[in-house]
Amino acid sequence: MIKTVHTAPYQDQKPGTSGLRKKVPVFAQENYAENFIQSIFDSLEGFEGKTLVIGGDGRYYNREVIQKAIKMAAAAGFGKVMVGKGGILSTPAASNIIRKYHAFGGIILSASHNPGGPTEDFGIKYNIGNGGPAPEKITDAIFTRSKVIDTYKIADVADVDLDALGSFKVAGMQVEVIDPVADYADLMEQLFDFPAIRALIASGVHVAMDSMGAVTGPYAKEIFEERLGAPEGSVRNFTPLPDFGGHHPDPNLVHAKDLYDDVMSKDGPHFGAASDGDGDRNMIVGKGMFVTPSDSLAIIAANATVAPGYAKGIAGIARSMPTSAAADRVAEKLGIGMYETPTGWKFFGNLMDAGKVTVCGEESFGTGSDHVREKDGLWAILFWLNIMAARNEGVAEIVRKHWAEYGRNYYSRHDYEEVNTEAANNLMAALREKLATLPGKTFGSLKVSAADDFAYHDPIDGSVSKNQGIRILFEGGSRIVLRLSGTGTSGATIRVYVERYEPDPAKHGIDTQEALADLIAIADEISELKKRTGRDKPSVIT
Template sequence: MIRTVTTTPYGDQKPGTSGLRKKVPVFQQKNYAENFIQSIFDSLEGFQGETLVIGGDGRFYNREVIQIAIKMAAANGFGRVLVGRGGILSTPAASNVIRKYKAFGGIVLSASHNPGGPTEDFGIKYNIGNGGPAPEKITDAIFARSKVIDSYKISDVADINLDAEGTQDIDGMTITVIDPVADYAELMESLFDFGAIRKMIEGGFRVVFDAMSAVTGPYAKEIIEKRLGAPKGSVMNFIPLPDFGGHHPDPNLVHARALYETMMAPDAPDFGAASDGDGDRNLVIGRGIFITPSDSLAMLAANAHLAPGYAKGLAGIARSMPTSGAADRVAEKLGIGIYETPTGWKFFGNLLDEGMATICGEESAGTGSNHVREKDGLWAVLLWLNILAVRKESALDIVKNHWATYGRNYYSRHDYEEVDSDAANGLIANLRDQLATLPGKSFGALKVATADDFAYNDPVDHSVSKNQGIRILFEGGSRVVFRLSGTGTSGATLRVYIERFEPDASRHDIETQTALADLIAVAEEIASIKTRTGRTEPSVIT
């Protein structure tokens, strides 16, 4: 039986760069999740009888909201729901399922790399039929609807058994619980030379993968250990936990410190990697070297032709604006397009759909390709393994050879987390006020060439996205970028990106923060970070 429930709107349901993210107690408010899900359905047309994919990263409150979403999908007229067993679907796996089964769209329950637990983070986002995050015109419509919503529809039935694969019906809608890993593993096997990787591992190559008690555990266990033959125990923390084991599931050098220390030890494995809460980010560490996400994007693009799925070459490379320019030099040498977009994977969707780009990346540990329409942590790890298997060199040698060929982009991101929102917005406003007067100014040996607030003109649909980050570019190619992140749930996260290009191979072994010291000082001088935020140092440096 279908019920129509009267409700009142909440005013805070504006989706960010990847859906609506709030603390769990916020989502537990009466009708909060229901209002947002109904607002999604009310903003869509033509889905009657169509297929909807539902899944999440297994974090706290995942199962409860999946039950709500299934019952609301039935009440609103969807014909079929595909849901991962146990409510599990990594974000890239959900994108693949949407594409493979030609679903109308999908609801992905995740707050990505943010902590999980009863008082931590939760999120809901809608993905469209190409498998990618909804574009701004849809998220704007969802927010507009959420501000005036007065009722929602839901099927009044018992909860679905999410733990047994199979099919059942409610109110005229078919629900199929699927193996969350099988379709994704099959896709990976079609892209990469599993035989070559297996042979490398059989020859003694040691790989370690930290799933961070998050969603990629079952995927990595199946692929890395079972299909590629890595010894049992190579995949660590592989059971997804509602609170990610009490840890922060962000694959960076702070939250995956144990992996970093393992890879820096004298008896380190050959290759180490990690992925985040929902499986769309990656950390890559060779024996004795951390490979920054920006460098990883460039190196994957330069070597992608070594994997069967990319043997024909790349159509183009796309990167988010804060990502370093390392990939630009690869694109130039390959004679292919390079596209600089705002942060947010949704901006890559048009380029991928039009065949203008093949590989995309963000400096925040997100890399992916046209195989799905989300960034994909495990995909990046497998492409690295494919490259290592074919080149028969260490990760360290591949990195050093790449820098010798293309030059090195020294690069770092300084995050100031949970900054007072007014203070953060005031800092950005002050930077905007300086933009007209900064060009031509000198700060020691650094002279400002240009300064702007990045705007993106989409070459496919010609939409314009403004105010995407303050850029200060110096003569010689160095730059500092300031942006407020859209992925947090408390206060504001100020991200400061610092970059210097160094073509001289004799200067490629300087410690990163030392190489960037003068730029870090200038960023502080221009933005007055300490004075405006009260922070004497970043929360996280990557």
């Protein structure tokens, strides 16, 4: 019944900020997925007889690896596996299931916002008992184990029927195929004022939600059309597809341009939103206004008490270091804690578990709170609708009033994707060597006040995370940040972030790229990015 398979280790199974991500043909190599899953189990202790949650975003190869994971969990000694029907569980829904049912942990099969298909991306990540991504000490242990693994164990049984709700036995282990949507939708109904949102939609506010052929489709259909009464068709691209319909499931102004253009048209929706491959990211647009993720975090925090689940106020705010400082000004006014962390949702987990923060956000279209331990796209979208209902205002009016009160952080991210890895590493190394010489130098009208390679000292567990991104800070609050992304699967992605703070409402109507033009030029001058990469423009601007 339990089979021991001899295997040879792979040397490239180092998890990034969100687990192990590679192209499907890499994962399809002999024993590749099995080696990594066994390395996860070998790096954990005390799970015998406990519950493991398994699910994914429905991308290509999802079902095959779920079958492997179920059989290997049985062989490893887990007592129960909870798996979403059809192999579907959005990342925030999986986090909720782990927390609600007190599971030992979970395996989430996703490559987030990356494309799917036979030659595209796939990913496996492990989430711990709090529902959040495994901390570095666990991912480091998994990588160490993967380099020497020589056997794995798997139950030699038939595949589980993932399309039938109910309980089954696999080699003595219980497998429960669950409705992937119900628990999550119930949680949203507890957190937000659904009657107020329902009334907003009934009043004629046209809502458009684009699930981008990805995992949030079933969740959005249930929440927006069934529970909130939005007309049928309000949720677009709602069927999760293995290749996301050939689309890039990243909710930004490039890949969700059709939605943006529709909302900005004369007769288009009043409110538009999109989510990504695994449901943890979001994009918010309203008539005449695209909301940056940094502003979205700040506005949610400033208006949090309108939602029933946050009526007592929030304990604090956390943001990733590259995210704009807009939320800092909200925290200062509210008199609550503000925490700056490295990129990667796992860094927020300790702060939330310790009760230090309630809402968190990253500039890469990720926002969430302590209701789960992942960022949550639909949660952010519902929060915006709750704010609109409570204030009886549209998106643009809410944003402009926020800027008038707190000032505007002009902010943009320029992504250079699939850059030659050696060139990218050399660029960062050369920039690190320059850091000590930059303070005091003047570039145009801007003077460098400080420059460093960001290191995070976790206030809860005392751990230190170094080399998290290069910061060049200027007098007056402007800054440039450069870092390599850990979410790609091909080459390297260089992210360049530029930010300028403008307190004067009379200067809040400038085009963002125009307002940041001098900083963008300075970033290239200091980093020599175009020269070193051969790129004359970014792949994506957000």
